[in-house]
Amino acid sequence: MKHIFLLGAALCLFGGCQAVDYAFRDEMDSKAELEWSEKRARWELQNAEFRYRDGTLDRYGYNVVRKKHGLRPVD
Secondary structure, three states, X not given: OHHHHHHHHHHHXXXXXXXXXXXXXXXXXXXXXXXXXXXXXXXHHHHHHHHHHHOOOOHHHHHHHHHHOOOOOOO
């Protein structure tokens, strides 16, 4: 059981998750950093929209995320 847990932890850590991208962001050049920021912004918007439709995020919270990214709030 311990081996399965360690294997799962190693796969999660080195499997390309966002935490790994964030940890090594300092070493990226400016073009890669811009791409990473755009990817993060898209993810943030998609996540907020999903949570809003799911009911786990209220309209105010959803509008805060939209305004942060320069979009108009929803009615």
